[in-house]
Every structure is written in C-alpha cells, then in structure tokens.
Amino acid sequence: MKQILVKKDILKSNDEIAKKNREAFSQKGIFSINMLGSPGAGKTSVLEQIIKSLKAEVNMTVIEGDLYTTKDAERIENQGVQVIQVNTGGGCHLDASMIEEAIKYIEIKDVDFLIIENVGNLVCPASYDLSEDMKVTVLSITEGNDKPLKYPSMFQKSEILIVNKIDLIEHTNFSMDELYNDIKSLNENIKIFEISCRTGEGINKLSTFFKEKIKDKRRNI
Ligand SMILES: Nc1nc2c(ncn2[C@@H]2O[C@H](COP(=O)(O)OP(=O)(O)OP(=O)(O)O)[C@@H](O)[C@H]2O)c(=O)[nH]1
Ligand SMILES: [Mg+2]
Numbered sequence: 138m139k140q141i142l143v144k145k146d147i148l149k150s151n152d153e154i155a156k157k158n159r160e161a162f163s164q165k166g167i168f169s170i171n172m173l174g175s176p177g178a179g180k181t182s183v184l185e186q187i188i189k190s191l192k193a194e195v196n197m198t199v200i201e202g203d204l205y206t207t208k209d210a211e212r213i214e215n216q217g218v219q220v221i222q223v224n225t226g227g228g229c230h231l232d233a234s235m236i237e238e239a240i241k242y243i244e245i246k247d248v249d250f251l252i253i254e255n256v257g258n259l260v261c262p263a264s265y266d267l268s269e270d271m272k273v274t275v276l277s278i279t280e281g282n283d284k285p286l287k288y289p290s291m292f293q294k295s296e297i298l299i300v301n302k303i304d305l306i307e308h309t310n311f312s313m314d315e316l317y318n319d320i321k322s323l324n325e326n327i328k329i330f331e332i333s334c335r336t337g338e339g340i341n342k343l344s345t346f347f348k349e350k351i352k353d354k355r356r357n358i
Pocket of ligand 1: 180
C-alpha cells in the first residue's frame with residue numbers, strides 16, 4: 138500500500154485541477170464516485186460490501202482520505218483491491234490536487250471504477266470537486282433524520298443518498314417519512330438506497346446500480 142502526505146498547490150485552483158483529472162478519467166472510461174458523510178456513517182463498510190459484490194466483474198481502485206491513519210486503507214487492502222491512502226495531515230476534506238497526486242501511484246489504465254472515500258465530515262468536503270461522476274452521501278440511522286436540513290449542502294450536491302444501518306431503526310426515533318420529505322425538499326432528483334452493511338439488505342440493488350453506471354461510462358469512451 139502506498140501512503141502519501143499531500144501539500145496543496147496553491148497556484149492552481151481546485152476546479153482547474155479537477156477538470157484535468159476528469160478529462161483523463163473520461164478518456165479511459167473510468168467511472169468515479171466521491172463518498173461523503175459523517176465520521177462513522179459507514180462509508181468504508183459500504184465500500185467493503187460493494188467490493189465484495191463487484192470485484193469478480195469490475196476492476197476497482199480506492200482512494201482513502203483520512204486525517205492521519207491508514208486504518209480504512211488496510212480494511213480495503215484486505216479485500217484485495219488496489220488502494221491509495223491520502224493523509225490530509227489534519228485537513229477536513231480532500232481536494233483535487235490530492236487526487237492528482239494520488240493517481241500518480243495508481244495503475245489507472247485498467248481501472249473501471251474509482252471510489253474516493255472522503256474525510257468523515259458533513260460540511261467541508263461538499264465544496265470540493267474531486268472530478269467524480271457523482272457524489273454519494275452516506276447517512277446512518279443513528280445520526281438522526283434531521284441531518285439533511287441541518288447540513289444541507291452535501292445532500293443538495295449528491296446524486297445518491299445511501300441510508301445505512303437500517304438494521305438499527307427500531308432502536309431509534311428515526312423517521313424515514315420525515316427523511317424523504319426533507320431530502321426531496323432539498324434535492325428532488327436524489328436517488329435513495331436504504332441498506333444495512335450488517336445484514337446485507339439493499340446491497341445487491343446498490344451494486345447493480347453502480348455496475349450499470351460503470352458499463353455506461355465504458356460505452357461512452
Ligand atoms: N449495525 C450496523 N453497524 C454498522 C453498519 N455499517 C457500519 N456499521 C458500523 O459502524 C461503524 C463505523 O463504520 P465505518 O465503515 O468505519 O464508518 P466510516 O463512515 O467509514 O467512518 P470514518 O471513515 O471514520 O468517517 C463500524 O463499527 C461499523 O461496523 C450497519 O449497517 N449496521
Ligand atoms: Mg471510513
């Protein structure tokens with residue numbers, strides 16, 4: 138596993154770098170997602186499930202964003218998937234220059250699906266384009282259904298919302314009806330998947346959705 142500590146190139150704007158990365162990914166037919174959500178929402182757990190379900194058919198690479206440790210990258214490496222750890226050294230989000238740096242260490246030519254796990258944070262990461270095809274936010278039942286209205290930006294900018302830990306719903310006062318109402322008032326086109334990484338519920342549907350997106354991207358090279 139490669140581990141890099143990145144310093145920002147303050148001369149280039151985030152969007153310029155993201156545009157360049159996006160062109161490179163598109164030319165190679167790489168479908169990429171930027172996974173966002175609070176610390177502990179289950180981003181790495183969702184990744185582990187998606188990898189288990191798709192790795193026989195899809196060539197996946199993961200960029201793991203974390204402040205300091207390699208804990209999540211080790212979990213991904215245990216799944217037998219190429220992973221690059223980006224440590225932000227305390228920074229609360231990834232930016233496009235970090236992705237630009239990370240992909241220097243990736244054998245990118247055979248990659249079909251690039252998954253970027255952002256730093257766990259419901260606010261800052263939403264502002265940075267990482268050249269992804271879509272932002273995917275993970276919200277877990279234990280965080281409460283009020284989070285979209287309290288932290289709207291990430292939910293407004295995401296194409297996908299994964300509601301994780303549905304196995305725990307009966308132990309909480311989480312209202313799925315309120316969540317759907319709130320989220321649709323922020324982003325009427327967002328697609329919602331209800332899943333549990335613990336029981337496996339909903340994982341097939343989510344993986345099939347990504348598989349179709351990966352195929353579409355390949356077709357459009
Ligand atoms: N009951 C239950 N627990 C879950 C589920 N998904 C994840 N967890 C647990 O939630 C905790 C956090 O999961 P992670 O996957 O590490 O969360 P994360 O969003 O990657 O966390 P950070 O990278 O630190 O932001 C772990 O203890 C998981 O085992 C689920 O569907 N149900
Ligand atoms: Mg994680």
